[in-house]
Amino acid sequence: METIDLNKINSPEDIRKMDTGKLGTLASELRKTLIEKLSAHGGHCGPNLGMVEAIIALHYVFDTPKDKIVFDVSHQTYPHKMITGRIRAFTDPLHYDDVTGYTNPSESEYDLFSLGHTSSAITLASGLAKARDLTGGKENVVAVIGDGSLSGGVAFEGLDYGATLGTNFIVVVNDNDMSIAENHGGIYDNLRLLRETNGTAADNLFRAFGYEYIYVPYGNDIASLIKAFREVKDSNRPVVVHINTMKGMGLPVAESHKEQFHYTAPFDPATGAPLCGSPAGVDTDTYADLFAKDFLEQIKTNPGLVAITAGTPGVIGFGPDRRQQAGSNFVDVGIAEQQAVAMASGLAKGGASPVVGLASTFLQRAYDQFSQDIALNHQPATFLVFYGSMFGMNDETHLGFFDLGLLSNIPGLLVLTPSCKEEFMSMLRWSENQRKTPVVIRIPGGNVLSNPEITLPEDYSEAGYEIVRSGSRVALIGVGGFLPIVTKAADMLAADGVEATVINPRQVSTLDTATLDTLRGYDVVITAEDGILDGGYGQKVASYFGNDPVKVINLGLPKQFLNRYNAKELQHSCGMTPEQIAATAFDNIKK
Amino acid sequence: METIDLNKINSPEDIRKMDTGKLGTLASELRKTLIEKLSAHGGHCGPNLGMVEAIIALHYVFDTPKDKIVFDVSHQTYPHKMITGRIRAFTDPLHYDDVTGYTNPSESEYDLFSLGHTSSAITLASGLAKARDLTGGKENVVAVIGDGSLSGGVAFEGLDYGATLGTNFIVVVNDNDMSIAENHGGIYDNLRLLRETNGTAADNLFRAFGYEYIYVPYGNDIASLIKAFREVKDSNRPVVVHINTMKGMGLPVAESHKEQFHYTAPFDPATGAPLCGSPAGVDTDTYADLFAKDFLEQIKTNPGLVAITAGTPGVIGFGPDRRQQAGSNFVDVGIAEQQAVAMASGLAKGGASPVVGLASTFLQRAYDQFSQDIALNHQPATFLVFYGSMFGMNDETHLGFFDLGLLSNIPGLLVLTPSCKEEFMSMLRWSENQRKTPVVIRIPGGNVLSNPEITLPEDYSEAGYEIVRSGSRVALIGVGGFLPIVTKAADMLAADGVEATVINPRQVSTLDTATLDTLRGYDVVITAEDGILDGGYGQKVASYFGNDPVKVINLGLPKQFLNRYNAKELQHSCGMTPEQIAATAFDNIKK
Numbered sequence A, B: 001m002e003t004i005d006l007n008k009i010n011s012p013e014d015i016r017k018m019d020t021g022k023l024g025t026l027a028s029e030l031r032k033t034l035i036e037k038l039s040a041h042g043g044h045c046g047p048n049l050g051m052v053e054a055i056i057a058l059h060y061v062f063d064t065p066k067d068k069i070v071f072d073v074s075h076q077t078y079p080h081k082m083i084t085g086r087i088r089a090f091t092d093p094l095h096y097d098d099v100t101g102y103t104n105p106s107e108s109e110y111d112l113f114s115l116g117h118t119s120s121a122i123t124l125a126s127g128l129a130k131a132r133d134l135t136g137g138k139e140n141v142v143a144v145i146g147d148g149s150l151s152g153g154v155a156f157e158g159l160d161y162g163a164t165l166g167t168n169f170i171v172v173v174n175d176n177d178m179s180i181a182e183n184h185g186g187i188y189d190n191l192r193l194l195r196e197t198n199g200t201a202a203d204n205l206f207r208a209f210g211y212e213y214i215y216v217p218y219g220n221d222i223a224s225l226i227k228a229f230r231e232v233k234d235s236n237r238p239v240v241v242h243i244n245t246m247k248g249m250g251l252p253v254a255e256s257h258k259e260q261f262h263y264t265a266p267f268d269p270a271t272g273a274p275l276c277g278s279p280a281g282v283d284t285d286t287y288a289d290l291f292a293k294d295f296l297e298q299i300k301t302n303p304g305l306v307a308i309t310a311g312t313p314g315v316i317g318f319g320p321d322r323r324q325q326a327g328s329n330f331v332d333v334g335i336a337e338q339q340a341v342a343m344a345s346g347l348a349k350g351g352a353s354p355v356v357g358l359a360s361t362f363l364q365r366a367y368d369q370f371s372q373d374i375a376l377n378h379q380p381a382t383f384l385v386f387y388g389s390m391f392g393m394n395d396e397t398h399l400g401f402f403d404l405g406l407l408s409n410i411p412g413l414l415v416l417t418p419s420c421k422e423e424f425m426s427m428l429r430w431s432e433n434q435r436k437t438p439v440v441i442r443i444p445g446g447n448v449l450s451n452p453e454i455t456l457p458e459d460y461s462e463a464g465y466e467i468v469r470s471g472s473r474v475a476l477i478g479v480g481g482f483l484p485i486v487t488k489a490a491d492m493l494a495a496d497g498v499e500a501t502v503i504n505p506r507q508v509s510t511l512d513t514a515t516l517d518t519l520r521g522y523d524v525v526i527t528a529e530d531g532i533l534d535g536g537y538g539q540k541v542a543s544y545f546g547n548d549p550v551k552v553i554n555l556g557l558p559k560q561f562l563n564r565y566n567a568k569e570l571q572h573s574c575g576m577t578p579e580q581i582a583a584t585a586f587d588n589i590k591k
Helices: A012-016 A020-041 A046-061 A078-082 A095-097 A121-135 A154-160 A186-196 A206-207 A223-231 A250-255 A287-296 A322-328 A336-350 A359-377 A404-410 A421-432 A480-495 A515-517 A539-542 A569-573 A578-588 B012-016 B022-041 B046-061 B080-081 B094-098 B120-135 B151-160 B187-195 B206-207 B222-232 B254-255 B288-299 B319-327 B337-349 B360-376 B404-407 B421-432 B480-495 B513-517 B535-542 B567-573 B577-586
Strands: A070-073 A141-146 A168-174 A211-215 A236-242 A305-309 A330-332 A353-360 A382-387 A415-418 A439-442 A466-469 A475-480 A500-503 A524-532 A549-557 B070-071 B141-146 B169-175 B211-214 B238-244 B305-309 B331-333 B351-361 B381-386 B414-416 B439-442 B465-470 B474-476 B501-504 B526-533 B551-557
Touching: A012 A046, A020 A046, A020 A078, A020 A095, A020 A223, A020 B319, A020 B526, A046 A078, A046 A141, A046 A168, A046 A223, A070 A121, A070 A223, A070 B022, A078 A206, A078 B474, A095 B381, A121 A141, A121 A168, A121 A549, A121 B319, A121 B337, A121 B360, A121 B480, A141 A154, A141 A404, A141 B211, A154 A168, A154 A330, A154 B187, A154 B337, A154 B439, A154 B535, A168 A186, A186 A236, A186 A404, A186 B151, A186 B206, A206 A211, A206 B187, A211 A359, A211 B351, A250 B513, A287 A305, A287 A322, A287 A353, A287 A421, A287 B331, A305 A322, A305 A336, A322 A330, A322 B120, A330 A569, A336 A359, A353 A421, A359 A404, A359 B211, A359 B360, A382 A421, A382 A524, A404 A415, A404 A439, A404 A524, A404 A539, A421 A439, A475 A480, A475 A578, A475 B254, A480 A500, A480 A524, A515 A539, A524 A539, A524 A578, A539 A549, A539 B439, A539 B535, A539 B551, A549 B535, B012 B046, B022 B046, B022 B080, B022 B094, B022 B206, B046 B141, B046 B169, B046 B222, B094 B414, B120 B151, B120 B169, B141 B151, B141 B211, B169 B187, B187 B238, B206 B211, B211 B222, B211 B465, B211 B577, B222 B238, B288 B305, B288 B319, B288 B351, B288 B381, B305 B319, B319 B331, B337 B351, B337 B360, B351 B360, B351 B421, B360 B381, B360 B404, B404 B526, B404 B535, B421 B439, B465 B480, B474 B480, B474 B577, B480 B526, B480 B577, B501 B526, B513 B535, B526 B535, B526 B577
Parallel strands: A070 A141, A141 A168, A168 A236, A211 A236, A305 A330, A305 A353, A353 A382, A382 A439, A415 A439, A475 A500, A475 A524, A524 A549, B070 B141, B141 B169, B169 B238, B211 B238, B305 B331, B305 B351, B351 B381, B381 B439, B414 B439, B474 B501, B474 B526, B526 B551
Antiparallel strands: A466 A500, B465 B501
16 A cells, blocks of 8 residues: 655645545554554543544545634644644654644644633634624634533534524534543433434434534544535535544554543553553552542442532542442533532532532633522532642643632632642541532642641631741741642741741631731731732732731732643742742841 | 402412412412512513413422422512512512512522522522432422523533433423523524424424423413423423413513513503603713614724624613614624623634623623633634623622623733723724734723713723822722722812822733832822722732832722622722722821
């Protein structure tokens, strides 16, 4: 069989020149190269392996970039990047990190949006289509959505509106029967029914919304895809093309272990075994594991305890085995954070004890539900926030810097900030068993730390700040994961003869003014928090001391969408290492 | 015909004792009483008149409060309040204000949630159902959704999840063919098709989601409703009951002017004429009118300009006539704020100039779209925020206190805060014609003010603060609608011999540190903003001056869900009248 030199593919034009017969070879080469990079470098594995043929067919049929394709979840776009001028980032290990893991307009004109939060492609595309119609354009507008992202509310809002456009509007539904884990929800039952009936079932969600509908049973067959896309190209009304693809296609371990190979670290492509094991002697517990293990114990005596995830069970420590053990006490609502949060209000009102685990970056999709359904209604649900930290995910689309201010500024939400595993477990246990207030527990970033010395109150809704260490002139308030860091700074100051007061605020939703008042007369109060300064905790302290002579210095992150930053460098650039904090304190002592 | 003494109806038990034949009389009496109150007092008119029969039938068939009914939009629950122990608030003018306009658990155990933001009933009910299933309960759980609220993303997420419950779960869709204005979206075309086919069309959104389905063509016929509800009572799987009701039923002017009579001030029930006209000589312009009139002029030369509303065209000044004039340059996406905001990103990317008008309280449903689709993607869309003020809506579910911090803490969003109509129009015109940045314009609360003296820069993305008046020792920074208020305070201080500096920050998303630095050496800086203090503007100023001797005093609202407050009293309790601000400044001058 003739081979193709991938490095000579500079744009989709080079593909559109090929005979269709050659596209199968192209798919094989792309997939082989993908597996080489993924196994050496890690990344979103299954989603991309499943989309090789569809992406080739899309660029073959549509006249990109004039025709516009919006990808969602855009972690499915590695093959798209490979054929739109970025092949070196896949063929040359030295250039592996030249591209991000999502569509990114600063990389290529073929990438229309930075899109990592899922579910908004149909909506974004509806805007492109409307702009085209207003300005007399004729191009095709295509939204590609799948791999679980169809369950987000904004996807339905987009489907609902898009149906009314009355002009060219093409929605490609990539149905691989999976989200990150298995899919949940009525819509997926409908997709299954459509697959089982070869697209002919009377119950058809897309027709019900008002779309024309085409089913492609072999979504990894380029000829079928080309035929379908040609059929809808230049159509003058909204149409859905439902393609049935195989997640992980072409890599046996990824085909058979779809959840594990959704996203992977480097692995042996033959066996799937990870290339980097945990070093011997290191405790590999995570906060997610601590929670999940404890949860499985608790439900033995508390049948109303229920754990909820919005499509990311791994984030909260629930792999397939634990999900099975938890049974009906575990709920995956799919990528649908609004459902996860508001449902918890109903659960709590009904007498159950819901614990919802969310990644910081995604919980913001449910801000209104936190505000209205939870806080305004005083429902005692527990929310665990993972990756709310500079030491979490570092893609610009997946930052965990914003939740602290976002949630702590909602009236009536108690936002707890544990600093170690003992405090986390104590807060969790208290929250699961109280009926007074909604509680957010913001899990610290980085490795699990232990601090057996920590003081654990009976009732976190009434606890004030913990005075970890009493000093004078200098007070260091370390929020959550920054408590051990400011404590180190205090050690350094002590070595220089300065005894600093160290405070664990425990929560960031109200100020413990009684404790803060004991700091009047100090030279300087330094706050350190793991989130942006704007709207966060430290600014509240600064405002409280606004008419007091004590100096207040707030340490935290700048209000920016950082991208693929180095966490240690970021910490340093914000003046947040123990050494820097000690130096800042020292410099602000009255001489 | 026998009459019924409504004042003797203390609970649904009293209705369940009645012969079904008597329920028609009950409906007539309730409707008559409703019209009396609505015409004298104002309120949500059409939605409640349409739901009288359905609410009677629900309480007749279901064993409330053991069986649980969640209403959405809960502005449809006046008849529910009338038969659940709160009749005096409808029959006795002295008690008209004893009840709020939404379900409210503090009023009655029959009200399960404070729910005013629409669309979350199915989700909340899914939590109640899951809690029941976990704890061995047997009650019916019913979500009543309609009057436009089915288009919100969380409603679809709820439908999607609810379909998987596999136990008793009843969704009543109140289809009155209207939202506040006419409905938009594929789902409403499907509802129409179902009405036209008496529920028999093959394309059926609810069946496609996995629900059993019953259609009730005469949703104002009690016997039909009772029959349908009896059929689904105690069912052991998810089912949708689609009822076709008439908005405004029984009041001819409300039946024929559905949008106008969605919510009304007091009116003459015979003619529909408002009882309180505008006093002679008062300029009744609103910011919404200013925008809408200007928009209709602009589109004559700018075909890419497009106004977007999420189901509340009246909020942005677009009644039926103006919508018709705007033609395809006006888009109502229905109650679907996520769609409105993310679609604007697509429009801007496609070269159009979108202007999205949103009420402060509802924009929070699209926080993630503001962050990801707009700000991260740098799309030059314009957002007008209405009622972002203590002088706006005052129900606990509809507060406008939270948007300032929420939006200004998102990186890359320029949040402008005009203080008068000249500044508003200048900002609007600039934003509509720039391609640099996403822009939020937070419209001031209260009446439209004019200030011909105001300085209007060329480019608001580069403009610093406006020094309205130069003084010394005291600086007053008035955000938006508080600029004229602090200016009055400065007048009072001048009368006492203190020349205060008055600053118009123009925007609250970045600090103009060059201007702030000129205030070092002052005695006191006072900030005043129309929103909660937590996470807002003033705290950023306090943080900036944290290690400077200048005193900073932040004025704003407490972080609370206030309910039906008096705005003037609230302003006073926050120390935000001109007199109080002047006194605070005076007290903090170094003596």
